[in-house]
Amino acid sequence: MPAKWQRFSVPAIVALALAIPAVVPNAYQMGVITRICLYALLALGLNIVVGFAGLLDLGYVAFFGIGSYVYAFLASPHFGLHWPFLLALSASVVTTAIFGVLIGAPTLRLRGDYLAIVTLGFGEITYILLINLDRPINITGGPSGIVSIDPPSFLGITLRDNWQYYYLILALMGAAVALSRRLRDSRIGWAWQAIREDELAAQVMGINTVAAKLQAFAIGASFAGAGGALLASWQRSVFPDNFLFTESVNILAMVILGGVGSIPGVILGAALIVALPEIFRDFALYRLLAFGLLLMILMIFRPEGLLSFKGPPEEADPLEQVTAERQ
Amino acid sequence: MTMSDRPLLEVRGLSKDFGGLHALQGIDIDVHAGEIVGIIGPNGSGKTTFFNVLSGIFPASAGTIRFAEHQNITRLPPHRVTRCGIARTFQNQRLFNQMTVLENVCAGMVSRTRAGLLPIMLALPGARAEKAAAEQRAMELLGVFGTRLVPRRDRRAASLSYANRRRLEIARALATGPRLLLLDEPAAGMNPSETRELMSDIVRIRDRGLTIVLIEHDMHLVKGVCSRVIAFDHGEKLTEGTFGEVRNHPAVIEAYLGHRAAVAA
Numbered sequence: 205m206p207a208k209w210q211r212f213s214v215p216a217i218v219a220l221a222l223a224i225p226a227v228v229p230n231a232y233q234m235g236v237i238t239r240i241c242l243y244a245l246l247a248l249g250l251n252i253v254v255g256f257a258g259l260l261d262l263g264y265v266a267f268f269g270i271g272s273y274v275y276a277f278l279a280s281p282h283f284g285l286h287w288p289f290l291l292a293l294s295a296s297v298v299t300t301a302i303f304g305v306l307i308g309a310p311t312l313r314l315r316g317d318y319l320a321i322v323t324l325g326f327g328e329i330t331y332i333l334l335i336n337l338d339r340p341i342n343i344t345g346g347p348s349g350i351v352s353i354d355p356p357s358f359l360g361i362t363l364r365d366n367w368q369y370y371y372l373i374l375a376l377m378g379a380a381v382a383l384s385r386r387l388r389d390s391r392i393g394w395a396w397q398a399i400r401e402d403e404l405a406a407q408v409m410g411i412n413t414v415a416a417k418l419q420a421f422a423i424g425a426s427f428a429g430a431g432g433a434l435l436a437s438w439q440r441s442v443f444p445d446n447f448l449f450t451e452s453v454n455i456l457a458m459v460i461l462g463g464v465g466s467i468p469g470v471i472l473g474a475a476l477i478v479a480l481p482e483i484f485r486d487f488a489l490y491r492l493l494a495f496g497l498l499l500m501i502l503m504i505f506r507p508e509g510l511l512s513f514k515g516p517p518e519e520a521d522p523l524e525q526v527t528a529e530r531q
Numbered sequence: 532m533t534m535s536d537r538p539l540l541e542v543r544g545l546s547k548d549f550g551g552l553h554a555l556q557g558i559d560i561d562v563h564a565g566e567i568v569g570i571i572g573p574n575g576s577g578k579t580t581f582f583n584v585l586s587g588i589f590p591a592s593a594g595t596i597r598f599a600e601h602q603n604i605t606r607l608p609p610h611r612v613t614r615c616g617i618a619r620t621f622q623n624q625r626l627f628n629q630m631t632v633l634e635n636v637c638a639g640m641v642s643r644t645r646a647g648l649l650p651i652m653l654a655l656p657g658a659r660a661e662k663a664a665a666e667q668r669a670m671e672l673l674g675v676f677g678t679r680l681v682p683r684r685d686r687r688a689a690s691l692s693y694a695n696r697r698r699l700e701i702a703r704a705l706a707t708g709p710r711l712l713l714l715d716e717p718a719a720g721m722n723p724s725e726t727r728e729l730m731s732d733i734v735r736i737r738d739r740g741l742t743i744v745l746i747e748h749d750m751h752l753v754k755g756v757c758s759r760v761i762a763f764d765h766g767e768k769l770t771e772g773t774f775g776e777v778r779n780h781p782a783v784i785e786a787y788l789g790h791r792a793a794v795a796a
C-alpha cells in the first residue's frame with residue numbers, strides 16, 4: 205500500500221470504527237460487530253503463526269479457551285477470586301503465551317501436515333480437559349462451565365453497555381494490528397517469513413529457527429489469551445462448547461480467506477466469516493449451505509485470498525528490459 | 532603478520548557418506564584470507580556436498596573443519612556456522628520468494644541484530660534505531676551490484692530475473708557478515724555479459740576483505756578470478772594449483788573425458 209494513501213486511509217478507518225456505535229441502530233447488530241472485532245483479534249494471532257511463520261496450527265482455539273478459563277478462574281465466584289480486570293487479562297495473556305511455548309516446543313521438528321495433526325490433538329485434549337475437570341475436584345465446572353464472571357472494570361468504570369464492550373474489544377484489536385505490523389517489519393518478522401519461505405535457507409542465513417518458531421507460538425497464543433479474557437468478561441460465562449474444533453477451523457478460514465499474512469485481509473476475513481452466517485440467517489435451513497458455497501467460489505476464483513500478500517504473478521520486469529536493451 | 536601464515540579455513544580428512552555412496556573422501560583443503568579459490572569437477576563429484584558439510588547442513592562422517600579462531604565447527608548446526616562467519620549461496624536458488632528484495636537481505640541480518648520481542652512490540656528507540664541501521668546496511672549491500680538491485684528493493688524476490696536472483700542471493704549472504712563466502716555455481720544460467728559483470732562483482736567483494744570459495748563449471752570465470760583451483764572427482768581432491776596447472780593435469784583431463792568435453796577454455 206502506498207504510504208501516501210495510507211496516511212489518509214488509516215485515520216479514516218479509525219474514525220469510522222469509532223463512529224460505529226453512533227450509527228448502528230440495534231444491540232443485535234452491535235453484538236455482531238463486536239464479535240467481528242473479537243475474532244479479528246484471534247485471527248491476527250493465528251496469522252502470526254500461520255501467515256507470518258508458515259506453521260499450520262489446527263488447535264488454535266485451545267489458547268482462546270485457556271485464556272477464557274484463566275480469566276474466569278481469577279475473576280468470578282468460582283474460586284472466590286476477583287482480580288482487577290487488567291491484572292486478570294494480563295494473567296490470561298501470560299499463561300497462554302507460556303502454553304504456546306509448551307505446545308510449540310515438542311512440535312518444532314514437525315512441518316505441514318504433521319504439525320497440523322499434533323496441534324489438532326492439542327485442541328481436542330484441551331476441550332476434553334475443560335469438559336471433564338469437574339471431578340474429582342471441581343476445577344473447570346465441567347460441561348456447565350463457569351458463570352457470573354466479573355465484567356471488565358478499570359479506572360473506576362464498570363462496563364455494562366454494548367458500546368462499552370465494543371470500544372474495549374476494538375482497542376485490543378487495534379493493539380493487535382499495531383503489534384502485528386511492528387513484528388512483521390522487524391528482525392523477528394523477517395526471521396518468521398524466512399522460515400515460512402524456506403526453512404533450511406533461513407537456518408543457513410544464521411536464523412535460530414527454534415527460537416523464532418517459539419516466539420511465533422508464544423505471541424500468537426497470547427493474542428488468543430487476550431481474546432479469551434475478553435470473551436469471558438463480555439459473555440460473563442464460559443463453557444467448553446465455546447472452544448470446539450470448528451472454532452479453530454473458523455479462525456483459520458478467516459486467515460486464509462482474507463489472504464494469508466495480510467493484516468487487512470485477516471480482518472476482512474473475520475468480518476466475512478462472522479457476518480455472512482448472520483446475513484443468511486433468514487434462509488435458516490440453507491444458511492450453512494450458502495455459506496459453504498460462497499467460500500468455495502471464493503477459493504476457486506481467488507485461491508490466494510482476498511487481500512493476499514502474494515498478489516498476481518508478475519510477468520516481464522520493465523526495468524529488466526531497459527537494462528537488457530542498454531547492453 | 533604472523534596470522535596470515537595460518538589458513539582461515541583448514542579442512543582435514545573430511546568425508547561424507549550417503550549410505551554406501553562416498554560423496555566426500557578424506558578432503559584436505561586450506562584456504563587463506565583474501566584468496567578466491569575455485570572448485571571444479573564433473574557432475575556428482577561432491578562439490579556441493581563439500582559446501583553442505585562446511586555450512587553444517589549435513590554432519591560430516593569423518594574429519595574436522597577449523598575456521599578462523601573456531602577450533603572445530605564440524606558439529607555446529609547451520610545457523611551457528613553462519614554466525615562464525617561462513618555464508619553461502621545455493622546451486623538451486625533458495626531465495627525467500629514472497630519477501631521483497633530488501634527483506635531478503637534484512638533476513639540475512641537477523642543474526643547480527645538483537646532487539647527482543649518486547650522492545651520491538653513497544654517500538655522502543657533502541658529497536659527502531661537498530662532496524663533503521665539494518666535496512667540502511669541492506670541498501671548498501673544491494674548497492675554492491677550497482678543499479679541492478681537497488682531500484683527493485685520493494686519487488687518480490689520471485690519477480691526478479693534469473694541473474695538478479697543470483698545477485699540477491701549473494702547480497703543476502705553478505706548480510707550475515709561473513710569472512711568466508713561460498714558461492715555454488717554463481718554464473719549458472721547467466722549469459723556471457725552477465726558472467727563478465729559477475730566476475731568483477733566477485734573481485735570487488737573480495738576487495739572488501741572477504742575470502743571466497745566458488746564452485747563453477749564456467750572455465751572463463753574460474754580462469755579469470757580464481758587465484759587457486761582445486762579439482763574434485765568422485766568425492767576426492769584430485770589436485771590443486773593455478774588454473775593452468777590444474778587444467779593440464781592428466782588426472783583432471785581424464786576425469787572430464789566422457790563427463791564434459793569443455794575443459795579446454
Ligand SMILES: Nc1ncnc2c1ncn2[C@@H]1O[C@H](COP(=O)(O)OP(=O)(O)OP(=O)(O)O)[C@@H](O)[C@H]1O
Binds near residue numbers: 552554573577579581
Ligand atoms: N542428500 C543426499 N542424499 C544422497 N545422496 C546425495 C545427497 N546429496 C548428494 N548426493 C550424492 O552425492 C554425490 C555428489 O553430489 P554433489 O551434489 O555434491 O555433486 P556436485 O559436484 O555438486 O555436482 P554438480 O556439478 O552436478 O552440482 C552425487 O552422487 C549425489 O547423488
Ligand SMILES: [Mg+2]
Binds near residue numbers: 578579580622
Ligand atoms: Mg553441485
